[in-house]
Amino acid sequence: MSFDRTLEKLKILADAAKYDVSCSSSGSKRANTNKGLGDATGMGICHSYTEDGRCVSLLKILLTNHCIFDCAYCVTRKSNDVKRAAFKVQEVVDLTINFYRRNYIEGLFLSSGIFKSADYTMERLVAVAKKLRLEENFNGYIHLKSIPGASDELMREAGLYADRLSVNIEIPTKSGLKLLAPDKNFEDFIKPMEKVKNEIIQYKSEKKIIKSTPKYAPAGQSTQMIVGASGENDFQILKTAEHYYKSYNLKRVYYSGYVPISLDDRLPKIGTEVPMLRENRLYQSDWLTRFYGFQTNEIVNLNHQNLDLDIDPKLSWALRNLHEFPVDVNKADKRMLARIPGVGMKSVNKILMARRFRRLNWDHLKKIGIAFNRAQYFLVCDSNLFERRDLTAEKLKATILKNSNSKYDKLLSPQLNLFS
Amino acid sequence: MTGKTLIYDGSFEGFLSCVFYIFEYKLTDVTIQNEFVVQNGLFSENETIATDTKKADRVWKGLKQKASTISSTKIYYAFLSEQLGVENILLNYIQYIFNNTKKVDTDFTQPSVLNTSQIAKNVSREKHRMEAFVRFKLTKDNIYFANIEPDFNVLPLISKHFKSRYADQKWVIYDIKRNYGLFYDLETLEMMQMEFPKNFDFSKTDTNFFADEEFEFQKLWQNYFKSTNITERKNMKLHIRHVPKRYWKYLSEKQP
Ligand code: SF4
Numbered sequence: 001m002s003f004d005r006t007l008e009k010l011k012i013l014a015d016a017a018k019y020d021v022s023c024s025s026s027g028s029k030r031a032n033t034n035k036g037l038g039d040a041t042g043m044g045i046c047h048s049y050t051e052d053g054r055c056v057s058l059l060k061i062l063l064t065n066h067c068i069f070d071c072a073y074c075v076t077r078k079s080n081d082v083k084r085a086a087f088k089v090q091e092v093v094d095l096t097i098n099f100y101r102r103n104y105i106e107g108l109f110l111s112s113g114i115f116k117s118a119d120y121t122m123e124r125l126v127a128v129a130k131k132l133r134l135e136e137n138f139n140g141y142i143h144l145k146s147i148p149g150a151s152d153e154l155m156r157e158a159g160l161y162a163d164r165l166s167v168n169i170e171i172p173t174k175s176g177l178k179l180l181a182p183d184k185n186f187e188d189f190i191k192p193m194e195k196v197k198n199e200i201i202q203y204k205s206e207k208k209i210i211k212s213t214p215k216y217a218p219a220g221q222s223t224q225m226i227v228g229a230s231g232e233n234d235f236q237i238l239k240t241a242e243h244y245y246k247s248y249n250l251k252r253v254y255y256s257g258y259v260p261i262s263l264d265d266r267l268p269k270i271g272t273e274v275p276m277l278r279e280n281r282l283y284q285s286d287w288l289t290r291f292y293g294f295q296t297n298e299i300v301n302l303n304h305q306n307l308d309l310d311i312d313p314k315l316s317w318a319l320r321n322l323h324e325f326p327v328d329v330n331k332a333d334k335r336m337l338a339r340i341p342g343v344g345m346k347s348v349n350k351i352l353m354a355r356r357f358r359r360l361n362w363d364h365l366k367k368i369g370i371a372f373n374r375a376q377y378f379l380v381c382d383s384n385l386f387e388r389r390d391l392t393a394e395k396l397k398a399t400i401l402k403n404s405n406s407k408y409d410k411l412l413s414p415q416l417n418l419f420s
Numbered sequence: 421m422t423g424k425t426l427i428y429d430g431s432f433e434g435f436l437s438c439v440f441y442i443f444e445y446k447l448t449d450v451t452i453q454n455e456f457v458v459q460n461g462l463f464s465e466n467e468t469i470a471t472d473t474k475k476a477d478r479v480w481k482g483l484k485q486k487a488s489t490i491s492s493t494k495i496y497y498a499f500l501s502e503q504l505g506v507e508n509i510l511l512n513y514i515q516y517i518f519n520n521t522k523k524v525d526t527d528f529t530q531p532s533v534l535n536t537s538q539i540a541k542n543v544s545r546e547k548h549r550m551e552a553f554v555r556f557k558l559t560k561d562n563i564y565f566a567n568i569e570p571d572f573n574v575l576p577l578i579s580k581h582f583k584s585r586y587a588d589q590k591w592v593i594y595d596i597k598r599n600y601g602l603f604y605d606l607e608t609l610e611m612m613q614m615e616f617p618k619n620f621d622f623s624k625t626d627t628n629f630f631a632d633e634e635f636e637f638q639k640l641w642q643n644y645f646k647s648t649n650i651t652e653r654k655n656m657k658l659h660i661r662h663v664p665k666r667y668w669k670y671l672s673e674k675q676p
Contacts, residue, residue, distance in 0.1 A: 003636040007640055010644055014644050014647040036587065037589070050659070051654050052652075053662065060648065101558075101586070103556050367528070
């Protein structure tokens with residue numbers, strides 16, 4: 001491999017791929033076999049973090065940034081005046097293997113601009129994954145981006161070698177898509193997703209009968225939506241996400257605050273701030289529905305279409321539902337414990353275990369690690385000391401905001417808030 | 421004279437042997453200390469306890485019967501923290517477990533239970549960080565070499581991870597703070613000690629020892645790291661929280 005040439009391509013094609021926020025490398029079950037290289041059984045590891053605080057766990061690149069399409073929000077779009085490059089299949093394989101051997105990455109995330117046609121492009125993506133698995137005996141993580149419009153045949157093959165497949169919806173509504181990506185057809189996104197879903201279902205049922213059925217996309221599929229490019233509100237975004245989670249069994253929906261990169265006047269001007277706090281609130285909401293037992297409707301609905309920026313969605317829900325509180329920590333079920341502002345899932349589990357031994361009081365709860373300055377208004381426990389409850393939602397909010405420390409209003413990336 | 425201090429060799433078995441001894445003689449008012457960090461209490465009596473794997477085993481088995489796997493794992497993790505006085509927190513915890521007929525290992529209202537859990541969590545965090553931040557460099561002898569300098573003694577905890585991941589390459593991970601390492605030779609995994617040339621710079625890649633292509637891949641990686649950053653979203657505070665500065669000197673992407 002010619003290092004200088006590869007270096008140049010890597011610069012261009014990593015730069016162009018960086019707006020894709022999916023990063024997770026977890027959820028696969030691909031153990032190291034035959035003393036090969038790599039292992040994708042774990043939780044996924046972030047090997048580094050960019051200076052903007054996002055995790056680096058995969059070598060995230062485009063195969064090429066040549067593209068026949070002209071989606072307004074995309075740096076790779078045809079009309080954008082940027083340097084173009086394309087990797088050879090073998091180059092991507094070599095980079096992946098050598099980065100993996102040095103413990104830089106968990107695997108590969110390969111996407112691409114569309115050159116010539118969807119199938120022509122998809123075929124090359126599949127070729128990379130196939131080579132890694134069959135020739136290099138590589139068991140690390142592979143995430144392939146499905147090219148909208150790719151044929152069922154290729155999608156089937158892709159799933160045999162990749163751990164995860166994704167198609168980015170990018171724009172949450174049909175009308176938005178029409179405006180910003182006129183070459184794209186909404187159905188082109190759905191078709192590969194549908195195919196992958198069906199293959200996964202088929203794989204699961206066949207595996208029950210024939211143990212040796214080859215794995216199909218063991219880490220499932222995911223998608224990404226751009227936030228703040230096309231005017232959707234949070235209700236629309238979260239409802240779209242809910243729909244994809246339910247209808248296509250998605251493992252993850254990613255939300256990506258739009259980074260202005262285009263002079264196109266259909267889009268926010270260059271220099272407009274990236275809506276990072278909003279992005280963070282969306283992740284928090286997503287988290288509440290996936291792990292805390294919330295329904296999307298409880299978080300956003302017709303009367304409450306946008307998430308609050310100054311408080312997190314759980315607190316926001318609690319303030320709108322004060323009649324559910326206070327929760328008795330010593331009696332409440334898991335579901336209600338999880339709804340107390342300032343009490344995370346880890347604390348919920350600790351509370352459930354600890355209260356088998358004795359009734360819990362404030363001291364216990366503080367030690368367990370709940371955020372007292374929020375939780376105090378929403379629960380009762382085995383202490384006489386408790387907050388007066390006749391506060392209105394507005395007063396409560398003001399008090400909590402006043403008492404919470406500065407970390408609350410700072411812009412935090414979703415990963416930090418959710419996984420730390 | 422009050423109190424008694426048991427001195428052990430610093431190994432987990434040694435620590436458990438002390439625990440055995442304490443139960444055997446029903447000692448109260450006792451502290452356990454690693455022989456490398458002995459700080460004499462003015463009025464305490466010292467006694468050296470020999471490591472006895474059989475006795476240690478008995479304590480460990482008994483413990484596993486009375487505590488969940490998670491709890492016993494936490495005890496081991498917390499032990500590896502090498503934190504001053506951790507032996508005594510663990511001793512309290514173990515006594516609390518054995519002195520109760522019920523299973524009490526998840527009673528988080530008990531200070532020793534909670535403390536152990538917290539210390540174990542810190543160790544566990546560093547274990548994960550090491551799994552992430554080890555940077556192998558290819559030597560001229562075709563061995564992938566990495567050095568680490570963790571706060572806690574996490575090498576025993578990460579061995580399995582690297583063994584199952586890098587089954588087809590020879591590698592060494594060396595803890596330069598504790599002066600021992602792991603060597604995988606394609607067949608077995610062994611603990612070992614190494615002598616390094618004088619003035620060996622652990623943060624640099626020396627042409628005398630490392631393969632030519634190593635420099636190229638480091639350059640590629642550094643560049644990748646740069647190109648993947650989105651300047652509009654820059655947040656150094658967050659960055660440093662994820663990658664604490666003390667780890668930077670051995671991260672190839674952080675080299676100038
Ligand atoms: S098809 Fe994909 S790569 Fe091409 S312009 Fe649209 S979003 Fe960008």
